[in-house]
Amino acid sequence: MSAEIPHPFPNFTENPMTDCSTAPTPEPAAPTDQQSDVTIETPGDAPTPTTTCALEPGPAGPPPNAPAVPPATGPVAPLPQPLVPALSPRIVARHSAHKQLEGLFTGVGKKNGQPLPSPAAYDEAYVERLVMKCDVTDEGELAAAVMCRPDGHAARQGEPYARGLAQAAAQKLAAVNADKQATSDEILESALDCIDFKVERVRVFESDESRYEFTIRGKTFALSAKSLSKGPEEFKALYLGHLHEPPQLPAPKATSLWDALVGYWLKSAEVTVLKGDATDEAVLQREVTTARFEIHQGKSMEALLDDMAFSDGKAKVRYFTEGAVTQRVRAKLPKVQPRDVVRVLEKQGCTFHASVEVAPSKNIKAWSESVQSSEAASDSTSMQTPAAASTTAASASEGSESPTVDAANSLEVRS
Secondary structure: OOOOOOOOOOOOOOOOOEEEEEEEEOOOOOOOOEEEEEEEOOOOOOOOOOEEEEEEOOOOOOOOOOOOOOOOOOOOOOHHHHHOOOOHHHHHHHHHHHHHHHHHHHHHOOOOOOEEOOOHHHHHHHHHHHOOOOOOOOOHHHHHHHHHOOOOOHHHOOHHHHHHHHHHHHHHHHHHHHHHHHHHHHHHHHHHHHHHOOOOOOEEEEEOOEEEEEEEEEEEEEHHHHHHHHOOOHHHHHHHHHHOOOOOOOOOOOOOHHHHHHHHHHOOOOEEEEHHOOHHHHHHHHHOOOOHHHOOOOOHHHHHHHHHEEEEEEOEEEOOOHHHHHHHHHOOOOOOHHHHHHHHHOOOOEEEEEEEEOOOEEEEEEEEEEEEHHHHHHHHHHOOOOOHHHHHHHHHHHHOOOOHHHHHHHEEEEE
């Protein structure tokens, strides 16, 4: 019977949470995932015992064949604000004016009805939109703008990437402009081939109703902006009336050819700015106002038959006829037409009456104005000096035929 082996550590207290057993073994056992070997040497020649402890298990890990957990997905957080440049005031204004631009900036917009596939695609589309549609071409400004996009893609790529986008957009714009210029030159060449005359001089008279004066073979005629924009028909009629032969012009439906011709002629035009009241329209309005005031007052509505006016004191209304006004205006502007007088009367707030009884069983067309309006016309007319009235009348009389004969001191010419 063998003697009892004394414990090597007499004061050792076993952990109640561990299951420990001591047994002599010729050689240590191989460690496993569930056990760890602790070898304790004893003093003297006693056999060396081996103490094996089953350690308390830790937190359970994933099963051996569990799939790997994918990384978290979602929108990438933007860069910290100090690292992102600010939008320039000009581009902020473009955002307000172009809704599609704002959509490309935020990354939720569409191009050709479809959302873009990646942040890089939104970077490119945003810069192209600024260059092609919003007239922003400064490379530094464009680079700073794309680096401000909320998804932070361009900012993370850095300034060289952003400037590369701006340069690519500028190259695309240059290519588009070159194509347009080539097409424009071809159209103009075709338009010039259509005509058989040369315009010697073009003058533009700028006013509320601008006029365009053309000189061909020493003959001069003028058109309004509205007539010139409609097509070659009125130009053809005036040419025929002054030069007594029909010109060769683009077909009325060939609007691109006519527009190219007009643009070509206006490039070399002399521009004359009519100052203030020197415009034909201003002169006409002043003469109509004066004529209304100068109509003699009759004692009854029947006076309208004699081209006079009548004031209804109770209704505070003054009646007159268009004929009475036109007769007086023509004393200063001989070529004025009744339709022009009617247009000015409407603009001045007068009221047209299709049928006014001026005598028993006698009705006529007439106009009316409030008594206050008539008094205002009186005040404005009385403020004009005789010298000024004379100058106005002479200028208006001459200017009614052609804008070229307005008083020299009323014109400002720039070429």
